[in-house]
Amino acid sequence: MTVARFWRETLRRYNLGASKCPECQAVFFPPRSVCPNCSVHRKSLTKMEACQLSGRGEVYSYTTVHEAADGFEMQVPYVLALVKMAEGPMLTGQIVDVDPKDIREGLPVRATFRRLRADGDDGVIHYGYKFALENGAAAKK
Amino acid sequence: MKAEGVGIVSYGTYVPRYRITPDEIGRVWGVDGVAMGKNLNIHSKSVPSPDEDTITISTEALRVAMTRGGIDPRDIGAVYVGSESHPYAVKPTATIVAQAIGATPNLTAADFEFACKAGTAAIQVCMGLVASGMIKYGVAIGSDTSQGAPGDALEYSASAGGGAFILGKDPIIAKINATQSYTTDTPDFWRREGQRYPSHGGRFTGEPAYFRHVTECGKGIMASEGTTPADYQHVVFHQPNGKFPQRAGKLLGFNEDQMRYGMVTPWIGNTYSGAALIGLANVLDHAKPTERILVVGYGSGAGSDAFDLTVTDNITNFDRQTGTPVQQDLDHGMTINYSIYAKFRGKIRLSGE
Ligand SMILES: [Zn+2]
Numbered sequence: 001m002t003v004a005r006f007w008r009e010t011l012r013r014y015n016l017g018a019s020k021c022p023e024c025q026a027v028f029f030p031p032r033s034v035c036p037n038c039s040v041h042r043k044s045l046t047k048m049e050a051c052q053l054s055g056r057g058e059v060y061s062y063t064t065v066h067e068a069a070d071g072f073e074m075q076v077p078y079v080l081a082l083v084k085m086a087e088g089p090m091l092t093g094q095i096v097d098v099d100p101k102d103i104r105e106g107l108p109v110r111a112t113f114r115r116l117r118a119d120g121d122d123g124v125i126h127y128g129y130k131f132a133l134e135n136g137a138a139a140k141k
Numbered sequence: 142m143k144a145e146g147v148g149i150v151s152y153g154t155y156v157p158r159y160r161i162t163p164d165e166i167g168r169v170w171g172v173d174g175v176a177m178g179k180n181l182n183i184h185s186k187s188v189p190s191p192d193e194d195t196i197t198i199s200t201e202a203l204r205v206a207m208t209r210g211g212i213d214p215r216d217i218g219a220v221y222v223g224s225e226s227h228p229y230a231v232k233p234t235a236t237i238v239a240q241a242i243g244a245t246p247n248l249t250a251a252d253f254e255f256a257c258k259a260g261t262a263a264i265q266v267c268m269g270l271v272a273s274g275m276i277k278y279g280v281a282i283g284s285d286t287s288q289g290a291p292g293d294a295l296e297y298s299a300s301a302g303g304g305a306f307i308l309g310k311d312p313i314i315a316k317i318n319a320t321q322s323y324t325t326d327t328p329d330f331w332r333r334e335g336q337r338y339p340s341h342g343g344r345f346t347g348e349p350a351y352f353r354h355v356t357e358c359g360k361g362i363m364a365s366e367g368t369t370p371a372d373y374q375h376v377v378f379h380q381p382n383g384k385f386p387q388r389a390g391k392l393l394g395f396n397e398d399q400m401r402y403g404m405v406t407p408w409i410g411n412t413y414s415g416a417a418l419i420g421l422a423n424v425l426d427h428a429k430p431t432e433r434i435l436v437v438g439y440g441s442g443a444g445s446d447a448f449d450l451t452v453t454d455n456i457t458n459f460d461r462q463t464g465t466p467v468q469q470d471l472d473h474g475m476t477i478n479y480s481i482y483a484k485f486r487g488k489i490r491l492s493g494e
Pocket residue numbers: 021022023024025026035036037038044
C-alpha cells in the first residue's frame with residue numbers, strides 16, 4: 001500500500017472514525033457519505049455526521065491463520081475475527097495476545113492500537129486497530 | 142524548582158501481556174537463571190508482541206489516561222514522548238501518539254531522549270508550560286521496548302512498558318511540590334547510532350552512575366524542601382533491576398514499607414523510560430489523600446530527576462480502574478518460552494531481512 005493511500009485512512013485506522021445517519025441512527029464503518037437505508041428519500045445526503053466507534057464489541061466469527069500474510073510471519077498462528085461493534089458495524093481484525101484455543105464467539109473485545117505492517121526495513125510503519133479480549137474474558141471460559 | 146499549582150491531572154500505563162522468567166533465559170545460555178534472577182531481584186519480565194513498540198505502548202497508556210481523566214483531546218497543548226527505543230530514527234513518535242488520541246493539529250509535540258529518564262524530563266517541561274499558562278494540559282510519556290543482546294546480562298531485565306501522565310492545574314489528583322535534577326557527563330551505558338543493542342561500562346554502571354546520581358538528587362530535593370524520609374509515605378526510584386532501588390532506598394534512609402508500591406521491576410522487568418513512571422502509577426493506584434510521594438528517576442549518561450508530590454482529595458473519586466491497574470500487570474501475564482521470545486523480539490531474523 002502506498003504511503004499516501006494509507007495516510008488518507010489514518011482517521012479510520014487510528015481512531016475508528018465512522019459516520020452516523022441522522023435519520024435512522026445507523027452507524028457506518030468505514031464512514032459513508034449517504035445512508036443506504038435512507039437513500040431512497042435522499043434525506044441523509046450531506047447530513048451524515050462524523051462519529052467515533054467506542055472500540056467495544058464482541059467476536060462474531062473467527063478463524064486461526066497458519067499461513068501468514070506478508071509481514072505477519074512472526075505472529076503465526078494468529079486469530080482473525082469478524083467483530084460486531086457495539087454501535088453496529090462489523091469489522092475484520094486480528095485478535096492479539098490470545099491463545100487460539102481460548103477464543104470463541106460472543107467474547108467481549110476492545111480495540112487496541114498496534115503495528116499493522118512495516119514496508120521492509122527502511123519503509124514507513126503502518127499503525128491501526130486490532131482487538132484484544134476484554135480484561136479477564138479468556139479466564140471466564 | 143517550583144511550578145506553582147501544577148500537578149497530575151490523570152495517568153495511565155500499559156505493559157505488554159507476555160512474560161519470560163530468568164530461569165528460562167538462563168536455560169538457553171547454560172547460566173543458572175534462578176541465581177541470576179535472585180541476584181537481580183527479578184522474577185519475570187514483560188515481553189512485547191511483534192506488533193508492539195514504543196508508539197503502540199505510549200498510545201495505549203495515554204488513551205487510558207485520557208479516559209480516566211475525562212480529558213477533551215483539544216485541551217492537550219503538548220505531547221512529549223521520552224524513550225530510547227523510538228521506532229523511527231527520524232519521524233517523531235509523538236505525532237503518531239497525538240494523532241491517535243485525536244489531539245492534532247493544534248498542539249506542540251516532540252520526542253525526548255535521555256536513556257531511562259526521558260519521561261521524567263518530559264514531565265518537567267510540561268510543568269513549565271502549564272505553570273506559565275502557555276498550555277492547559279501537557280502530556281509526558283515514558284515508554285520503551287528495550288533489548289539486551291542475546292546472552293548479555295541485560296537480557297534478564299530489559300523489558301517493555303510505559304506510563305503516560307497528564308499535567309495541568311485543575312483538577313489535580315497529586316500536586317507537584319517541587320522538582321530537582323542532578324546531571325553529569327558519565328559514560329555508564331550507551332548505544333551508538335545504527336547499533337542494534339546497547340553497550341555498558343560493566344561495574345561502572347553502579348556506584349559513580351546510578352547510586353551517586355539517585356542519592357545526590359534525592360538528598361538535594363529533601364534539603365531544599367526541608368523534609369526527611371519520614372515525611373514520605375511512598376518513594377519510587379528508577380529500577381533497572383529489583384536490587385538497585387532497594388539499596389538506593391536504604392542509602393537514603395527509606396524502609397521497605399515506603400518502597401512497597403513503587404517497586405514494579407521484580408515482576409515486569411526494567412521498562413527503562415517507563416520504570417519510574419509505572420512505579421509512580423502503582424503508588425497512585427494505592428494512594429490516599431494527603432500522602433506524600435518522593436520520585437527519583439535516573440537516566441544513564443547520566444542524570445536524575447526528582448519530584449516531591451502530595452496526593453489531593455480528588456484521588457478518592459478518580460477512576461483508577463479503566464485500563465489495567467498496575468497491580469494486575471504485576472500479578473498476571475502469559476508466560477512464554479525462549480523460542481517464542483526470540484521469535485517475538487526479532488532475535489531470529491528471516492532471510493532477506
Ligand atoms: Zn439512514
